[in-house]
Structure formats: C-alpha cells, structure tokens
Amino acid sequence: MVRAVLRRSPNRRRVGAAAFSAAATLLAATVLVVPGAAAASTEDSPPEELSTPAVVEQLPQDLQDTISHSDNIRPLATLPKQPPFDNTGSFGTDIAFQGKYAYVGNYDGFVVYDIRNPRKPTVASQVICPGGQGDVSVSGDLLYFSVDYPRSNNSCDSEPSTAADPDAWEGIRVFDISDPTRPAYVTDVATDCGSHTHTLVPDHDGEADYLYISSYSPSANFPNCAPPHDKISIVKVPLADPASTELVAEPVLFPEGGNPGPPEGARATTGCHDITVYPEKDLAAGACMGDGILLDITDREAPVVTEQVRDDVNFAFWHSATFNNEGTKVVFTDELGGGGAATCNAEIGETRGANGIYDITGSDADPSLEFRSYFKIPRHQGDTENCVAHNGSLIPTRNGDYMVQAWYQGGISVWDFTDSENPEEIGYFDREAFDSENLLTAGSWSAYYYNGYIYSSGIQEGLDVLEINDRRVNDAKRVQFDEFNPQTQPSYQR
Template identity: 60%
Template sequence: MPTSPTPSPRRPVRSQARRTLLTFAGAASLVLGAVAAPAAALDGSSADDVETSDNVTHVANFPKPSPVDNTNSDLAFTGDYAISGNYDGFVIYDISTPESPKIVSTVLCEGGQGDVTVSGDLLYFSVDYPRAGEECGAAQSSPADPNAFEGMRIFDISDKSAPKYVSAVRTDCGSHTNTLVPGKDGETDYIYVSSYAPSDRYPNCQTPHDKITIIEVDKNDPASAAIVNEPVLFPDGGNHDQPGLLRPTEGCHDLTSYPSKDIAAGACMGDGILMDISDPVNPVVTERVRDENFAFWHSATFTNDATTVLFHDELGGGGAATCNERIGPQRGADAIYSLKGGKLDFEGYYKLPRHQTNAENCVAHNGSLIPVPGQNFFVQAWYQGGVSIIDFNDPSDPKEIGYFDRGPVNEDRLVSGGSWSAYYYNGYIYSNEIARGFDVLKVDDRRLKPAEKVTYEEFNPQSQPRYKPGR
C-alpha cells in the first residue's frame, strides 16, 4: 500500500468541491448503481500506446467513474468482486467475467488514499486526510483542528449494490494504510493501522509517533469497533540519521501479515521489521534491517513458505522519475531477503529493467505473489513503469518474465499516473491505474499455469493467505 503521489499525507490534495447527494444510516454518501457502459475489450494494443510482453494480454480497461474519479489506489477482492480504493471513496466491480468488468456501485466518501480491506461482509476504509466529521461527506478540515477526524471507516457491503456506512474509529495521525489480522475465533478482526508524518502542531498526531494502532472489530457488532492497543514498535526512535531517507522512521508505512504463520513484515520508512503476531493484540518486533540504498521502506511480501521476504523502496514518494540509468538498479528497487531462524539476510535487488522517460513517475510499488505452488513468482505495480512479472526463484538473480506498460500520461512533462497496485486473483492480473482506470490482464505462460488452479474466496494482498494446489 502506497504513499500518496505527493510526499506528505498530512496535506489534503485538493479542496472539497462536491456535496453529497444521498443520506443513510446517519451518514452522507453518494452510492450509484450499476453503470451501463461496459469496459472496453482490448487486444493488447490500444490507442493509449500500450505495450506488453508476448505472454501478457491487456483484456479490459474501465476508466475511472464519476464522481469517484480522483487518484486510484489499492485493491481488495471478495468472490466475484474487486473493490477499488480511490481518494474520493471506492468502487465495487463485478469481475465474474474478467474480460468485461462492470461497476456495481460507487461510494463517494472522501478522505485521502482510501486504502481498502475486505472481511466477509465488512469493508475497512482508511482516512488519512482530516475531515470535519466521521461520516461520508464531511467537509475537509485541517490536522491542526483538534476535532478533525482521521482513522478507519467501516462499511457493510453485504449488498454490493448499496454499501452502508456503519461506524468509524479515530486513530492518531489517521490511517494511511490498514492490514487485516483475522482473530482465531473467526468472529473477531484486528486491524493494524499504519500512519506517520507527526508534528507537534497537530493535536491528534504528536511526536514521537513510533507506534501502530490496533482496532478490534466484533464482526457481529462492527459498530462497537474500538482501539485495543497502540504498541510502540521503535522505543529507540528508529532510523532518523541515515543519509537520503525520504522520511525518518515514525511508525510504519505499511504492514503485511501472514496470519497462518503468526508473523508480519513491516515497512517503516527507515526500517524493515519482522513481528510475531501470535498474540494479535500485542505484536512483538523480532528483527530489524536497514539498507543504505533505501529511501522509504514502503511495503513487503512473504513467499508462500515464508523463507523469503521482498521489501519495496518507494524512492521519491511515488512522484519522481527513478526508473532510468542515472538512478541505477539498486535504488527505488525491491530488496530480497532470505528468512532463516528468524533472521533476515540480504540476497539481491530487483529493479525494473525497462528504462522509462523523465516524464514518467516510476518506482517499486504494490504487488502480490502469483500462486504457483513450490515456486516464487511476483507481479508488481511500478506506477508509469507499468506492471512487471518477476521470477525470483533465485533471490540473488531475479528476472522480469512479462510486463504491461503504457506510454507517459504526458510526453512533455511529468504528470502523475501509472499502476498503483497490481495483483493476481483467480487467473487474472488486476491493476488499479492512478489516472487511466481499472485494467485487467491475462498472462499465458507455462511457468505460471499452476496458479490457475488456485482459487481464493477473498484476497487482501496485505493479509497473505497460504495457498496450496487446488485451493
């Protein structure tokens, strides 16, 4: 899960320009039903200068729908649906026919980034730009306002055509990203909230901010959701002194849990960490690593057997052109670590091998495993570097084996765009494009064929499932 294209998440990206049109459950929100216009069917070469490797086909694109047409962000999946986060709210797509996705509903609920996680009939939605109130439609506010709201909103999505706002939980510094840790009783969810950019000028986001926030949700009574702990992960303050950091360690940017193995990996600006989450209310940091080439530890992914971890560096905060010869292959890259005996050992870097222009923001971003049992393949978003498919079975020598890449949004100057998130789900790759909408890709590669036998009923990439053949 990413930073915003502009480096500081504490500043709203634009003024409140819209008013809500529908009110329900005491909260204002705009909900639109199914959109009649279908996605465009594509053949791999479209008018917007798409290029793909021979094993990738671009099968569909759906432009961002109004009024949820700000910056696209992360994705979550449940059954035949993909949920697309956006700085203005979220969109639910019917992907039962992946080549022709259809919009089921759009929800206008502004609050910045809009990181999304799904759990059964519940949707957890991050708010990291301050609002005047908890409900959808609340006006833009200021982080200097002690009454401003930032944190988590919870929706009931049992009816995908009419999501309902349920409740909200205020968290310090808001929620830039959120990570699901399902309770072992099957009736409780724990949401790990990551946030950062504190300031003594902000009453709800004071320094030091070396913690995360844990929210407990009773799935049978989500309106009662509340904070149960705010564990300090960096009692020594974390990494503040390394030259070249985009931000010092101040909490975490994103966490990835692996619930079946009771572990989590954290990307925390200046530090990469491992945690024991066997007691989900009281996670314990067990390992920390740093890298002189990393400017911003952004996100992480485990291999299925949890013997390797990929950490991703968002050099330039997602808004810079870093996929070029001048920056080189070791900055703005993935760092691959082996995990043995609870210790992380560096193995190698992966950087997009296709140089991009100086008019294209490009850096390592959100991705997921391609679930080939016993093998290590990864699909990853690189903003305007597009989507890269990576073979990292040899962690010291990872290689690109497929790609999808558009031309620049603007050929003359850098305009933010590109793939924010790219994930493999039930036979297809889905990419959420900042500027140009929701894309569907099909990969045809004998090395990846076994993944087509792995089926998820629900998929949150930052809450990794353990897969096996035929699941």
C-alpha cells in the same frame, strides 16, 4: 491435478444489517452511492491514444493510449474511471477481492467492480466518501477504508480540514457490503495521525477482525499526531457487532526510536507505512520508513518485533512487503520519490527505488533477515513518468516464487525471485507516458493476481485486466480464492 487448499481462519462469520446499530443507519444516510453499469473496452475494440494537458479537471471516457507488453501477457479489458471519479484528483489506489467483485480504493471513496466476466468488467457501485488515500480490505459483509487526510468530521459529506485542528477527524471507516451495489456506512474509529494504510488480521477463532493501522510523519503542531509516534494503532472489529468497533491497543514498535535519519541514517522512522501479515504463521513484515521489521503476531493485540534491518545506502523509504508462500523470504519495496518522481532511469540506477529480497533465516523465536539482492524493472522510463516499486502479490504457483507488481508509470511487471540472489523479469505490461510533456501522477498503483487474472488499479487509468500465459505460472489458475486481501497473505498448497 493437485487441488488448491485455501487455508483460512475457521468459523468466519458473515454479518448482516440486523447486527448494525441505529447509529449505523444514521451514518448510512450520509453515503452517496452512485450505481454504475459502464462496460470495459476490450482487446477487440482497442483505444485511441490520448494526449493529456498539464492540468485536467475531467478525464475523457475513452481514455486510451499506446501499450507495449511481453508476448506472454495479454490485455483483456480496460475500464476507465467513471463519473464522479473521472478527474485527475480522484486517484485510484488499492484493491481487495471477494467472490466476483473487486473493491478499488480511491482518494474520494471506493468503486465496486463486477468481475464475473474478467473480459467485460462493469461498475456495480461507487461510494463517494472522501478522505485519501482510501486503502481498502474486505471481510465477509464488511469493508474497511483508510482515511489519512484530516476531515471536518467523520461523515462522507465532511469537508477537508488540517492536522493542526484538534477537532479534525481521520482514521478508519467501516462499511456494510452485504449488498455490493448499495454499500452502507456502519461506524468509524479515529486513530492518531489517521490511517495511511491498514492491514486486516483475523483473530484465531474467527470471532473478530483486527486492523493494524499504519501512519507516520507526526508534528508538534498536530494535536492528534504528536511525535514520536513510534507505534501502530490496533482496532478490533467484533464480527457479531461491528458497530462496536474500537481502538484496543497502540503498541510501540520502536522504543528506541527507529532509524534516526540524517546524518546517521537515510530516513527517520516515525511510524510505519504498511504491514503485511501471514496469519497462518503468526508472522508479519513491516515497512516502516527507515526500517524493515519482522513481527510475531501470535497475540494479535500485542505484536512483538523480532528482527529489524536498515539499508541506508539504497533504500529511501521502506514502503511495503510480500512473503513467499513458505514464509522463508520477504520482498521489501523502496518507494524512492514517494511515488511522484521519475526514478526508473539510468541516472538513478538499478538499486534505488527497487525491491530488496531478504531470506528469513534462524529460528521462529529468533529470526534473521538476510539481504540477498535487488530487483528493478529493466525498462527505462521517461522523465514525465513517475516510476518506482509499488504494490504487488504472489502468483500461486506449484514451483518457484513469482510475483506480479505495480510500478506506477513503469507499468506492471511479473518477475521470478525463486533464486533470491538472481531475480529476473518474465513478463510486463507498460503504457506510454500519461502526459509526454509534464510529470503527472499516474500509472498502476496496485497489481494483483486473483483467480487466474491480473487486476491493476490505475491512478488515472481505471481498471485493467490482464492474462498471463506462461508455463512457469499457468498452474496458478487452479487456485481460487473466495476472498483476497493482498496484505493478508493466505497459504496455498504447492
């Protein structure tokens, strides 16, 4: 058997409460932590179908529905959203993993799931700290949380505000998760236009984390989010003293303005939506509205754009990126309709709202992105099912390039892009429409492979745990990570 080799930054430090300042203690008092021990439903106790009206304030605890799936995928557990997140406004979002815990972002805070038994996950704690959209990553004793909705101040008990208010706050929050059942607020940093997403980038020496903050859509009426906003924000977290986290750089990635938008282009670039990094290779891929880019991140505080591509025919919004293990390919996603539209149908077709597969050719100093093909799920969805390519990760196999990916109400797809020009789906998991009469935002926001299982964060549905049994990917179970942030891609031995 080939033993998995997990290559990580050396000398990663775990930080304890003693490293936090008195200010952190004051901030922690504003955090409302809701203990939780709710257990998941399992395949042995299947749910009943739920019919949801157009406007829902609370979601029933027995949220269940009809599920279809391929023969090689088996649903193991479903754990619906728990109070106070059991409503249609508390969207479940991204996932980060550490040991036996999954940290799931939410527009109103985040949830810590105990996944030591993937067939019976439980809620370890819930943190109420609104801000949207709650993108999360974890590093040792720290959790980073993106706030993209203006708030009246930086605390967890702040009120909604507006970007037109010069005193409004949005940016990145830092929490202490040394005790996952009692997360505590450490500090925060305001960033221009907030933090729609962020990407954890460990430094080369294991002394600090960098956070690449992506945000977009500036306006002349927004004092803290003015155009042109052709940049990202870089926040540095000293691991020995996380309370001293600070903004250290705001590199301009598009000095010439990026995609100009109509009538010359498809979508104007005014910032980035998401960045995926491959730290071992000092490489990053940015999905930046109207542009897809490669970056050299050797100097963590001064990333350099080395390649830039556009697709003004089929891509509406460059949303996210995933490398293959060798770092010789990038899968970019197109979030046509912003995640709220029904785009997985015959009318939209097979190339819009899809993935674009690019090979990386040329040299490290002068790389090129060469388009090879599109991939979109082959199952048409209904008019009340928002569906488009969304967040996923590699399955760490010995042979080939395989990925699991969320498609909102299109469900979860496992697909093969080993042949860049001929990708194909090899498995799926798909629920019926959340509401058969009305188009409501629901479905899988993120679907990731972690330590032998697939975990999905449902916008409305809560946490799903799946298992795939397929000879092409079964060897991936040998790879065990102790920490996994999907937008910070690790390297594994083939």
